[in-house]
Amino acid sequence: MASVEQTNGALDISQAINKQIAAKIKYLQELETAVEHHDDCKVYQLLDNQRYAAEIEHREQQPNEQGVMNLVDDLADQLSNFLSANLIQYLGKAYPFFYYEEYKTGHYRIYFGNWWDRRRFGELDVLNIRFAFDQEEYQKLARAFELSKQNKRYNSDRIEQISSENDRLQKLIDSRLEREQKRAALQEQLKDASSRSGLFESNKNREARQVIVEQISKLEDEEQESRTAADTIKENERVVLDLSKENTILSYEQKSIIDTFGTFEDFELANRNLYASYLNSLGGKKAGVSADEQ
Amino acid sequence: MSSNQMISTAADRVHSLSDSIAQGLEVGQRYVALLNQLTETKDPAELLDATEKLEGLSLANAFVKFPQHYQLADYYLLLMARMLELNGENSLEIEENEIHHQLLAKISPMEDQERFTFEIDPHNGGAFFAEQHHHEPLFYLNLKHQILKFSNRALVDFFIVRQTQKFSDLDLQAVVSPMIKFALLLEKQLNFVIDLGILETGNGARFRLQKPDLPLTIIDRLFVKTTDTDYMLLNLPQNNGAELRLDQNVRLQLAFDPDDYAQEWSFRVLDKEERVSFFDVLLHYPLVREWYLDNREFLAVRTDAMIFANNADQDYVGETLTMTTPDQPTQSAEQTAENLENQTEVEKED
Numbered sequence A: 001m002a003s004v005e006q007t008n009g010a011l012d013i014s015q016a017i018n019k020q021i022a023a024k025i026k027y028l029q030e031l032e033t034a035v036e037h038h039d040d041c042k043v044y045q046l047l048d049n050q051r052y053a054a055e056i057e058h059r060e061q062q063p064n065e066q067g068v069m070n071l072v073d074d075l076a077d078q079l080s081n082f083l084s085a086n087l088i089q090y091l092g093k094a095y096p097f098f099y100y101e102e103y104k105t106g107h108y109r110i111y112f113g114n115w116w117d118r119r120r121f122g123e124l125d126v127l128n129i130r131f132a133f134d135q136e137e138y139q140k141l142a143r144a145f146e147l148s149k150q151n152k153r154y155n156s157d158r159i160e161q162i163s164s165e166n167d168r169l170q171k172l173i174d175s176r177l178e179r180e181q182k183r184a185a186l187q188e189q190l191k192d193a194s195s196r197s198g199l200f201e202s203n204k205n206r207e208a209r210q211v212i213v214e215q216i217s218k219l220e221d222e223e224q225e226s227r228t229a230a231d232t233i234k235e236n237e238r239v240v241l242d243l244s245k246e247n248t249i250l251s252y253e254q255k256s257i258i259d260t261f262g263t264f265e266d267f268e269l270a271n272r273n274l275y276a277s278y279l280n281s282l283g284g285k286k287a288g289v290s291a292d293e294q
Numbered sequence B: 001m002s003s004n005q006m007i008s009t010a011a012d013r014v015h016s017l018s019d020s021i022a023q024g025l026e027v028g029q030r031y032v033a034l035l036n037q038l039t040e041t042k043d044p045a046e047l048l049d050a051t052e053k054l055e056g057l058s059l060a061n062a063f064v065k066f067p068q069h070y071q072l073a074d075y076y077l078l079l080m081a082r083m084l085e086l087n088g089e090n091s092l093e094i095e096e097n098e099i100h101h102q103l104l105a106k107i108s109p110m111e112d113q114e115r116f117t118f119e120i121d122p123h124n125g126g127a128f129f130a131e132q133h134h135h136e137p138l139f140y141l142n143l144k145h146q147i148l149k150f151s152n153r154a155l156v157d158f159f160i161v162r163q164t165q166k167f168s169d170l171d172l173q174a175v176v177s178p179m180i181k182f183a184l185l186l187e188k189q190l191n192f193v194i195d196l197g198i199l200e201t202g203n204g205a206r207f208r209l210q211k212p213d214l215p216l217t218i219i220d221r222l223f224v225k226t227t228d229t230d231y232m233l234l235n236l237p238q239n240n241g242a243e244l245r246l247d248q249n250v251r252l253q254l255a256f257d258p259d260d261y262a263q264e265w266s267f268r269v270l271d272k273e274e275r276v277s278f279f280d281v282l283l284h285y286p287l288v289r290e291w292y293l294d295n296r297e298f299l300a301v302r303t304d305a306m307i308f309a310n311n312a313d314q315d316y317v318g319e320t321l322t323m324t325t326p327d328q329p330t331q332s333a334e335q336t337a338e339n340l341e342n343q344t345e346v347e348k349e350d
Helices: A002-036 A040-047 A049-055 A066-094 A135-148 A156-174 A176-195 A203-261 A264-272 A274-281 A284-293 B002-040 B044-056 B072-086 B152-163 B169-190 B216-225 B278-284 B286-294 B314-323 B333-349
Strands: A098-104 A107-112 A119-125 A130-133 B092-096 B103-107 B116-120 B127-131 B137-142 B147-150 B193-195 B206-208 B232-235 B241-245 B251-255 B266-270
Touching (some): A040 A066, A066 A107, A130 A135, A130 A274, A135 A264, A156 A176, A156 A203, A203 A264, A264 A274, B002 B072, B044 B072, B044 B169, B072 B127, B103 B169, B137 B169, B169 B278
Parallel strands (some): B147 B193
Antiparallel strands (some): A107 A119, B137 B147
């Protein structure tokens, strides 16, 4: 009995295996045909049937068959490279301000703009048709959009602060002579007051002396600072140039997004819908029909 | 015998005097003929011929004194005015200074402010066409070598630095226009070699910077200036410089040849119809003008030398440099020497 059971079991298992293998072969054959015809839509469907069904065919709850999908896991980079050609061509029109650099097979860096100085903005995830924006850079842009509602720029506060610091330092440099004269006068007063000091010095005189000493020390501090002020000003100017450059970059980015999408919100919406927009542009419906036929 | 001899000697002397006077008169006649030719002929070659002959004619004669006469510079100016007149260009008008009898040109619409005339270069021959307040030598003309060459430095100093506050860009273009036209006429009708410098409108024209090294922060400053304007500063595809997108497809590039190890930076203006010069860009766009003038120490374009065969020797080097001064306000002796070196290289390359 046991052996019969075993035989039956073995039969079930070999059937199950055959079924699995047939499914795998079918999957691979379909992928092969899709690649051969450069039917990118079909490739995307095969790579993620669940998402494809939901977003393109509007059929919910289509599970992915892990058993077949992971067959091509080790081909991810090549498939990404293969699918990038049409995707990047599409993005060139939909997002004319993004530029891509394939830094290794199937991996694409995004650059925002072709302007004099531009930012690296994350990566393009070709297999999932989405932008993987660098969050830090993205947040700067989001913040710049917010600030622009108040007619402010990303770095305007800091630039203003450094500029007024530079004004202060310049005044320190310019007032050198005045400071010297003041100091000489104070020292004269101190000499005067000191001559009246001694064992029976009045409280009033002692206080006056203290005030003069403090004033002299303050002047000395200023003098000290003024000696390095010129260098600090130069360094600050360099920082201001960098901050201004970042403002310019952000303003170019904002302008590009407004020119293409109207608002930042519409840009974000387009990003969320990119998968569907792109596959529909490839004729997703036609692919959907063939999916129903299966 | 002796009295006879005296008579004959006296007669000789009288005769030789009359000979001398005759020679003087002959010179005078030739002078009159050349002046007539210069003012009446309709043939550009004859105009040039008259000017050149007047240049070589000496009116100095011990026996025949001519009343005040014009100077060489005046003939150059007449040549220019007549060439323009013959070709229907009337914006340049000549008047005579009553005291010195010097001819001066006024150019509309700057007729109330400025006078222009030629100033003879005593070393190389030829003359500079200069305005009379600061004597900026706007271009150099040499009839013998048949060349005309604009000075980029003088053009910037006179027009861009001094006049843009007082005149519109259209007015200033109107003032420079007869000068360009004169140069083009000389080229077309008399086969002169001309160099329009930054007035050149062809897309192929490149203007190399005087200084070999350009800190990129200078370009950063232009980039920052474009914030909130309609213009954008782009990176060139080969990372070899920047391109400023201006109106109506006008593009200003500051770039170097990516294949050239030397990385020599130069300005270039590109427009579809090839009607816009670097000079026009400086005139028309305050953004570019302010940036250029603020950073002129680095952005000054150079005026390549025209080195003549006859002044290759050391004595003339200083004079050659009158046309090779960098397009920037101040220069040190060191820079000048460097400048000259560069220019010799340029000559070789060309």
